[in-house]
Amino acid sequence: MSNPLSFLNGSLHLRYTPPTCTLEVTAKRSPLSRWTNQPTLKDLRFSLSFDDPRLPPEKRIVVSGDRVLLDLLYRAVTDYVQNFLQQSSHWLNERFLPVPTLDRPSEVATAPHSPAWRQSEGGVTYLQETANGQPGSIYLKPRGLVTHDLILGPLATVESGPSIALGAIQLFDLAAALDEYANEAMALPPLEIDRPQTRPVVWAGAGAAAALLVVGLASTFWRLYGTTGTTTASAPVVESTDTQKTQPPPLAPVPAPNPGPPPPLSARQSTPTPTSTPTPTPQASATPKTPEPKLEAPQEVNPTPIPIPSDAPTAQTGSQAESGRTPLMIPGGDAPPSGSPSLSAPSQSSPPVLAPIEVAPEPPPFRPPVTAPEADAGLPPTLPTLPPTGDQSNPKGGVPQTQGDEWATAGANSRLQGSGDLNLLEEEAQAPPSAFDVTPQVRDVKTYFQDRWQPPEGLTLTLEYTLVLNEDGSLQEAIPLGHTAEHYLDRTGIPLPGAMIASPNASGEQPRIRLVLKADGEVKTFLER
Amino acid sequence: MRSPLESAPMSGDRPPDRSSHGASSVPSRWERLPFAAVSDPVQLDNIKAHLDLVLLALETLAGIGSDAILQAAAQLKVKTAIADRVTLWRLRQSSPLRNSSGGRKKLDVEEARSLVLIICHLAQQHQELIRRAVALLEQLTEQNRPPHHAALLGDYLDAFANAYQERMNDGDSTPVEELEHLALKLAIDLLFYSGPGGSRRLWLALLDRSTNR
Numbered sequence: 001m002s003n004p005l006s007f008l009n010g011s012l013h014l015r016y017t018p019p020t021c022t023l024e025v026t027a028k029r030s031p032l033s034r035w036t037n038q039p040t041l042k043d044l045r046f047s048l049s050f051d052d053p054r055l056p057p058e059k060r061i062v063v064s065g066d067r068v069l070l071d072l073l074y075r076a077v078t079d080y081v082q083n084f085l086q087q088s089s090h091w092l093n094e095r096f097l098p099v100p101t102l103d104r105p106s107e108v109a110t111a112p113h114s115p116a117w118r119q120s121e122g123g124v125t126y127l128q129e130t131a132n133g134q135p136g137s138i139y140l141k142p143r144g145l146v147t148h149d150l151i152l153g154p155l156a157t158v159e160s161g162p163s164i165a166l167g168a169i170q171l172f173d174l175a176a177a178l179d180e181y182a183n184e185a186m187a188l189p190p191l192e193i194d195r196p197q198t199r200p201v202v203w204a205g206a207g208a209a210a211a212l213l214v215v216g217l218a219s220t221f222w223r224l225y226g227t228t229g230t231t232t233a234s235a236p237v238v239e240s241t242d243t244q245k246t247q248p249p250p251l252a253p254v255p256a257p258n259p260g261p262p263p264p265l266s267a268r269q270s271t272p273t274p275t276s277t278p279t280p281t282p283q284a285s286a287t288p289k290t291p292e293p294k295l296e297a298p299q300e301v302n303p304t305p306i307p308i309p310s311d312a313p314t315a316q317t318g319s320q321a322e323s324g325r326t327p328l329m330i331p332g333g334d335a336p337p338s339g340s341p342s343l344s345a346p347s348q349s350s351p352p353v354l355a356p357i358e359v360a361p362e363p364p365p366f367r368p369p370v371t372a373p374e375a376d377a378g379l380p381p382t383l384p385t386l387p388p389t390g391d392q393s394n395p396k397g398g399v400p401q402t403q404g405d406e407w408a409t410a411g412a413n414s415r416l417q418g419s420g421d422l423n424l425l426e427e428e429a430q431a432p433p434s435a436f437d438v439t440p441q442v443r444d445v446k447t448y449f450q451d452r453w454q455p456p457e458g459l460t461l462t463l464e465y466t467l468v469l470n471e472d473g474s475l476q477e478a479i480p481l482g483h484t485a486e487h488y489l490d491r492t493g494i495p496l497p498g499a500m501i502a503s504p505n506a507s508g509e510q511p512r513i514r515l516v517l518k519a520d521g522e523v524k525t526f527l528e529r
Numbered sequence: 530m531r532s533p534l535e536s537a538p539m540s541g542d543r544p545p546d547r548s549s550h551g552a553s554s555v556p557s558r559w560e561r562l563p564f565a566a567v568s569d570p571v572q573l574d575n576i577k578a579h580l581d582l583v584l585l586a587l588e589t590l591a592g593i594g595s596d597a598i599l600q601a602a603a604q605l606k607v608k609t610a611i612a613d614r615v616t617l618w619r620l621r622q623s624s625p626l627r628n629s630s631g632g633r634k635k636l637d638v639e640e641a642r643s644l645v646l647i648i649c650h651l652a653q654q655h656q657e658l659i660r661r662a663v664a665l666l667e668q669l670t671e672q673n674r675p676p677h678h679a680a681l682l683g684d685y686l687d688a689f690a691n692a693y694q695e696r697m698n699d700g701d702s703t704p705v706e707e708l709e710h711l712a713l714k715l716a717i718d719l720l721f722y723s724g725p726g727g728s729r730r731l732w733l734a735l736l737d738r739s740t741n742r
Contacts, residue, residue, distance in 0.1 A: 081721055081730065082730060082733055082734070084717075084718075084721075085718050085721055085722075085730055085731070085733075085734040086733075086734045087714065088579070088582075088583075088711070088714050088715060088718055088734070089575070089579055089734055089735070091711065091714070092575065092578055092579060092582065093575060144670065145666075145670070145710075145713060145714065145717065146663070146666055146667045146670050146717070147667075147670070167664075167667045168663050168666070168667055168717050168720065169660060169663055169664055169667060169720075172660075172663075172720050172721055172724060175721065175724065176724045176725055179724070179725045179726045180725055183725070
């Protein structure tokens with residue numbers, strides 16, 4: 001699938017067209033670009049069209065949303081696919097290699113987010129439902145071996161209904177499109193992390209503002225013209241990048257003999273409500289109250305018409321973007337199908353043209369969830385989907401919190417470089433500068449030790465070390481600061497020199513990072529220089 | 530005692546041939562860290578069994594033989610791990626499901642990684658065929674017809690069952706329905722392994738298997 005990446009008329013347009021779906025991502029060029037040396041994007045929106053070859057074009061379903069929803073969708077799909085693939089492992093384990101240490105619940109779902117297992121007709125155990133079946137969230141659940149219900153949650157529209165039935169091929173294509181977008185998103189500087197505590201307020205405020213605006217406009221319109229003509233506040237400004245064709249390449253592999261559409265609806269999720277997701281309800285999409293107008297037509301890229309409060313726009317330096325791409329190299333060997341970028345080959349996956357782009361308003365896509373201890377900015381965006389274990393299964397709708405402050409501060413700090421925007425300055429005032437934007441290894445090291453630091457019994461003091469890293473992210477030297485730190489050195493989890501504890505430094509520097517290990521388990525890191 | 534995966538080169542001391550496929554010599558963190566926790570021989574056995582079965586599905590669905598596997602190894606420059614037919618045979622024989630497992634050196638991380646890369650490379654090469662097989666399965670499932678009604682699937686299921694029964698020590702005792710389910714599931718898995726990020730997906734699936742909860 002080709003991806004025509006374009007940056008036309010001040011808008012970014014990414015398009016992914018596997019045979020059975022089309023994912024389009026657009027963003028506008030922010031006025032901030034005037035004060036920065038790099039293009040800055042805002043109002044990132046996506047539109048996903050399910051091009052089921054069994055359905056006529058007019059019946060094909062389109063969902064759309066902003067970056068938060070795209071992130072949620074990505075995580076839901078990626079996690080589900082990984083769970084699905086692991087069923088083979090589970091089956092093998094149970095069938096052939098029962099290990100006494102396995103405590104995976106084979107029959108009983110003990111918690112709402114635990115995988116539920118059941119026996120199929122053939123006596124084969126397989127995963128019945130994925131972990132994130134929260135009301136109002138985006139998730140998938142299997143229906144047999146080749147059908148999967150995508151519960152749309154906040155993405156649902158009147159046309160789509162609460163869920164969409166995806167075949168295995170459709171799921172594969174959707175996962176591929178999202179993966180490819182994730183690859184390219186890595187070329188963008190990491191964005192500020194979502195701030196769950198503040199976002200609902202922002203959304204609520206935006207929704208209220210939108211509602212007021214709509215009411216005001218409607219009443220004005222009514223008074224002026226005395227008609228019932230609906231004045232939506234949207235009046236979408238369609239970016240002039242619609243020259244691309246609507247239909248994906250006709251690659252439908254096998255014509256479906258059954259003309260009837262697959263059962264698209266599920267009885268569940270009839271009234272999804274936002275829970276952990278700071279997004280409007282699907283029902284709200286039918287009204288102009290939502291700050292996130294739904295796209296009615298697949299190609300109607302609809303930049304948010306209402307001035308949504310720019311929820312903490314973020315900018316990151318190009319160096320971070322560079323380093324963020326580096327670990328993509330590792331998986332290796334993924335020969336990308338038909339020119340599509342591969343996770344394993346960053347040189348293919350990330351067009352350099354994207355590197356200097358800054359994206360302003362949305363939270364970073366595909367940040368590792370808190371359940372992934374190894375998460376860092378250098379990882380491929382899909383890493384958050386490390387095999388979820390029974391006790392690890394976090395709601396996928398959740399947003400990383402542990403790193404939220406870091407990302408917020410990182411974004412804010414980098415914005416200080418050139419922004420004269422008053423709105424931004426207000427937000428920057430809340431976020432102290434940090435060095436994350438210039439040295440992602442600082443965050444890597446923090447992530448590394450957050451997973452390992454177990455305060456020894458009796459420790460009351462804070463331990464501090466200077467870690468000197470090599471360019472490749474391996475530890476060159478660990479220097480304890482003070483006698484206590486020296487005494488506890490072997491209990492800190494600091495590895496021997498040469499061990500990899502961070503992603504490679506894109507600029508070839510050897511950062512000196514201060515590591516602060518507190519007795520209460522907290523880990524802090526910052527750049528010494 | 531250190532596990533073979535632990536003692537295998539895990540980080541900065543990778544052999545230079547790792548840097549093929551446009552990748553750097555820096556190992557992936559997902560590749561490096563979780564495997565360090567794999568120390569249980571049973572878990573290592575699980576990885577070997579899983580890889581062997583995925584290869585079996587590839588073989589029987591796409592008609593891939595050891596020649597193609599070795600060729601892929603050469604293309605991917607992982608020949609140091611899988612040098613020749615004997616090495617490959619011994620690797621696969623090490624699966625605990627095999628009739629005559631044992632007597633082979635332990636799987637190390639480089640070998641596991643190489644097999645992952647090879648599988649995904651071959652799956653990508655044969656993506657169209659795999660996709661067609663899955664599409665047929667979808668159709669037949671919708672129509673409530675057995676998969677054997679499509680020649681491609683029927684041949685695959687027969688070949689998979691035959692190979693399994695011939696090579697695996699429980700081949701005769703495993704119900705055919707189970708084998709067919711496994712074969713179909715592996716075919717769908719292969720589709721995902723053939724796509725972008727396939728090697729990462731397979732790797733994580735292996736880890737989940739090895740570090741099973």
